[in-house]
Amino acid sequence: DTEVTQTPKHLVMGMTNKKSLKCEQHMGHRAMYWYKQKAKKPPELMFVYSYEKLSINESVPSRFSPECPNSSLLNLHLHALQPEDSALYLCASSHPGAGELFFGEGSRLTVL
Amino acid sequence: ELKVEQNPLFLSMQEGKNYTIYCNYSTTSDRLYWYRQDPGKSLESLFVLLSNGAVKQEGRLMASLDTKARLSTLHITAAVHDLSATYFCAVEIGSQGNLIFGKGTKLSVKP
Numbered sequence: 001d002t003e004v005t006q007t008p009k010h011l012v013m014g015m016t017n018k019k020s021l022k023c024e025q026h027m028g029h030r031a032m033y034w035y036k037q038k039a040k041k042p043p044e045l046m047f048v049y050s051y052e053k054l055s056i057n058e059s060v061p062s063r064f065s066p067e068c069p070n071s072s073l074l075n076l077h078l079h080a081l082q083p084e085d086s087a088l089y090l091c092a093s094s095h096p097g098a099g100e101l102f103f104g105e106g107s108r109l110t111v112l
Numbered sequence: 113e114l115k116v117e118q119n120p121l122f123l124s125m126q127e128g129k130n131y132t133i134y135c136n137y138s139t140t141s142d143r144l145y146w147y148r149q150d151p152g153k154s155l156e157s158l159f160v161l162l163s164n165g166a167v168k169q170e171g172r173l174m175a176s177l178d179t180k181a182r183l184s185t186l187h188i189t190a191a192v193h194d195l196s197a198t199y200f201c202a203v204e205i206g207s208q209g210n211l212i213f214g215k216g217t218k219l220s221v222k223p
Contacts (some may be wrong), residue, residue, distance in 0.1 A: 042202075045209075056210060099143050103155040103156075105153065105155075
């Protein structure tokens with residue numbers, strides 16, 4: 001299994017909603033990532049988990065809250081988002097320190 | 113602050129032609145990656161270049177890395193329409209998967 005699976009693929013939410021994005025991998029990777037990609041822009045790192053511990057938080061607003069329940073799962077909890085948070089949210093995984101990241105299909109988020 | 117610059121940002125080529133995409137970066141790094149992204153889709157890993165002088169080839173694509181010049185190239189040979197996509201290079205900061213991406217090169221191959 002060489003896939004990173006993200007759900008949902010599409011999400012529309014209001015600014016007062018609470019929702020979550022989910023990511024799962026079964027490649028035995030112990031590093032997982034959230035990247036954000038705005039339209040026609042390159043991806044930008046949000047968070048890195050290594051061995052289920054948060055190791056990098058790229059100054060992301062607190063309305064985004066990551067969670068890594070176990071080595072296969074990564075969640076991104078969303079609350080009180082703004083329209084400018086609309087983007088494609090990409091999950092990725094890798095062996096820690098090994099470099100090559102494998103990306104999921106992404107969750108396309110629209111905030112109304 | 114690490115900067116990654118790709119050029120060109122847009123490339124329109126005819127089938128059968130050759131071309132090169134360039135990726136320059138501003139600080140020392142020994143890890144460079146090339147990804148492909150189709151519209152509305154995720155990132156597909158193409159090449160991982162881990163040392164100076166590394167050269168890798170897959171089909172009509174060949175990537176190389178010169179860490180001394182801080183330059184990577186992605187060479188396209190005899191382009192075909194299926195290669196139309198956006199190509200990103202990315203340089204790793206540290207060793208925790210923090211990739212800094214270039215702006216991407218949108219490649220359009222016309223018959």
